[in-house]
Amino acid sequence: MSSLRIFSTRRSDIIFWAGLCALTLGAAALGLWTGSVKLEPAQVLDALTGRDGTSAAARIVLYSRLPRTCAAMLAGAALAVSGAVIQTVLDNPLASPSVIGVNSGAGFAVALVCAAAPLAQRYTPLVAFGGALAGVLLVAGLSQRTGASRMTVILAGVAISAMFSAGIDTAVTLVPDAISGVTDFRIGGFTGVTMAQLAPAAGLIFVSLGIVFSLSQQMDILALGSDTAQSLGLSVGPVRITLLVLAAALAGAAVSFCGLMGFVGLIVPHTMRRLLGKGSLSLMVSSALGGAFFVTMCDLAARVLFSPFELPVGIILAFAGAPFFLWLLFKQRGGRT
Amino acid sequence: MIRLNRLCAGYFGKTVIQEVTMEFLPGKVTVLLGPNGSGKSTLLKASLGLLPLTGGEVLYDDVDIRRLKRRQIAQKAAFLTQSRNTPSIQALRMVLHGRFPYLTYPRHYGGQDYAIARGAMDATGSRQHENTNVSLLSGGQRQGVYLAMALAQDTRTLFMDEPTTYLDIGRQFHMMRTARSLAREGKAVVLVLHDICLALREADRVAVLQEGRLLCLGEPDAIYQSGALEQVFGVGVHRVDTPHGMQYYCVPQQVPGRIAEECQNT
Structure with missing residues (x-):
């Protein structure tokens, strides 16, 4: 009987992972294939394999759809994992990079640099990382130092977020030309993103994801609470700081090319936790895949829904994410403490 | 074996535990008793190195805990916390x-x-x-x-903070049976309990804490005779010999101050 149960859970595991990988790959393929200009799958393949590098179709694929799809997948994966890490470290299911001011911290740093030193724009990912780090350390420090309740930490995060947002608005009001596509930046979007712009952020994201995955055991133990984690021999302080730095790197790198994209970091980890519930490694990996899938699909919707007009993807994300967040809030109030 | 030597510890500069000297003997179930805020949990956490010491020392096999790494402590002492994620x-x-x-x-x-x-x-x-x-x-x-x-x-010492508090009576007894059998295997088992009667019946040694100080430490019978529990908790503690062994029970004790209050109210 029990061996049967193991078998069936293993089988459902395989179905889950296969399905998730298929969905993510499918979303990537759709992202390359679909858009306001109709292309044949063969044209897309030719462009990607380099057999055709000059036609209009190839240019659309290589210089518009490929960077966009890559950007959507990277941003989705980075923000979702950043959210999962922050939720684990703060031991708070309501936390996410956009809620506690990590994204707006990164955005403020970017806006400030763009307004004050336009020539330093290639350092954007690093600058955004710095801003995100400031945001995450502020909130984590506050919650640690004061032993504040979970709700208080969220409220503090909202306040810090509002402050950074005001900073962004000040910067873009005083120097209107600082950021091209301000709306996209404020709401989150991928219009006009290039591979050259993506490369440094992608590097930061891949390295951070690798380190986060390798720390999954420590995150499992951290999730047991500080006292238990320490009595198991984990050095809680350094591990927490390392994870927060990684969360900031992930969110900052994403914000540097896609702007203030909300809700991915909240929805995706929660959905995955509900679907899987096996531990941190599976949570992090599935969040990365699920985030990539979700943002790519939302970006697709943003491009196609009102074609030839385009919505910033953040709008679609918010329409999908806000109801979920509300549901989570009320469930939290009625459910466990 | 873990020994505390004139241990002082507390939170945020406030000393909770004052000059506690005791040892957690292998093969024995040691129960810490004391009213709320008497420092039982603080004593456990300080013994595990989860709180900074403000004085004295915690010795793990005669080595000062401050010279041990977290991993080394975790190989010698395990901790079942009171509130759990x-x-x-x-x-x-x-x-x-x-x-x-x-x-x-x-x-x-x-x-x-x-x-x-x-x-x-x-x-x-x-x-x-x-x-x-x-x-x-x-x-x-x-x-x-x-x-x-x-x-x-797989540690020689196991600390448990109020392991019976949220359990039904059957599970409470099962927990104490588990504690006893672990002690029989040679572990030092240290529990914080709120149930005086359960403690007196099941423990090998009882430590009574009052306002962060160790008031007395000894076998249940000696602690019962000493009247320390009456003094600390402000209740009467009695026992009867039953076919199921010695059973302890508590009764409210008329405190002079409280009587005066009640007279005023009527």
């Missing part, structure tokens, strides 16, 4: 983390770790929940999994 993780996976202090790079749990984890789940009766997500278990079942994780740590 509800992680979303498979029960066996969680119990395996009891082997974390023994892992070396690249930190993979091996066959022996699995065997020890499963054995620990057998010992706490939680083996049938092996594949269940911990967040789906009841409070009592979850405590069984947490205890199994502490046992998988």
Whole structure:
């Protein structure tokens, strides 16, 4: 009987992972294939394999759809994992990079640099990382130092977020030309993103994801609470700081090319936790895949829904994410403490 | 063996534990008793190195705890905390983390770790929940999994902070039976309890704390005779000899101050 149960859970595991990988790959393929200009799958393949590098179709694929799809997948994966890490470290299911001011911290740093030193724009990912780090350390420090309740930490995060947002608005009001596509930046979007712009952020994201995955055991133990984690021999302080730095790197790198994209970091980890519930490694990996899938699909919707007009993807994300967040809030109030 | 020598500890500069000297003997169930705020939990945490010491020392096999790494402490003492998180993780996976202090790079749990984890789940009766997500278990079942994780740590000393508080009576007795059998295996088992009667009946040694100081330490019978419990808790403690052994019970004690208050009210 029990061996049967193991078998069936293993089988459902395989179905889950296969399905998730298929969905993510499918979303990537759709992202390359679909858009306001109709292309044949063969044209897309030719462009990607380099057999055709000059036609209009190839240019659309290589210089518009490929960077966009890559950007959507990277941003989705980075923000979702950043959210999962922050939720684990703060031991708070309501936390996410956009809620506690990590994204707006990164955005403020970017806006400030763009307004004050336009020539330093290639350092954007690093600058955004710095801003995100400031945001995450502020909130984590506050919650640690004061032993504040979970709700208080969220409220503090909202306040810090509002402050950074005001900073962004000040910067873009005083120097209107600082950021091209301000709306996209404020709401989150991928219009006009290039591979050259993506490369440094992608590097930061891949390295951070690798380190986060390798720390999954420590995150499992951290999730047991500080006292238990320490009595198991984990050095809680350094591990927490390392994870927060990684969360900031992930969110900052994403914000540097896609702007203030909300809700991915909240929805995706929660959905995955509900679907899987096996531990941190599976949570992090599935969040990365699920985030990539979700943002790519939302970006697709943003491009196609009102074609030839385009919505910033953040709008679609918010329409999908806000109801979920509300549901989570009320469930939290009625459910466990 | 863990010894406390004139130990002082507390939170945020406020000293809670003052000059406590005692040792946690292997093979014995030691119970800490004392009213709320008397420093029982603080004493446990300080003994585990979870709080900075403000004075005195904690000695693990005669080595000062401040010279030990977290991992080394975790190989000698395990801790079942009072309030516990509800992680979303498979029960066996969680119990395996009891082997974390023994892992070396690249930190993979091996066959022996699995065997020890499963054995620990057998010992706490939680083996049938092996594949269940911990967040789906009841409070009592979850405590069984947490205890199994502490046992998988395979330490000479086990600290438990109020392990019976949220359990039904059957599970309370089962928990005490488990504590006793662990002590028989040679472990030093240290518990914080609120149930005086359970403590006097089941413990080998009882330590009574009052306002952060160790008032007395001894066998249950001696502690009962000393009247320390009456003094500390402000209740009457009595016992009767029954066919089921000595049974203890508590009765309200008329406190002079309280009588005066009641007279004023009427």
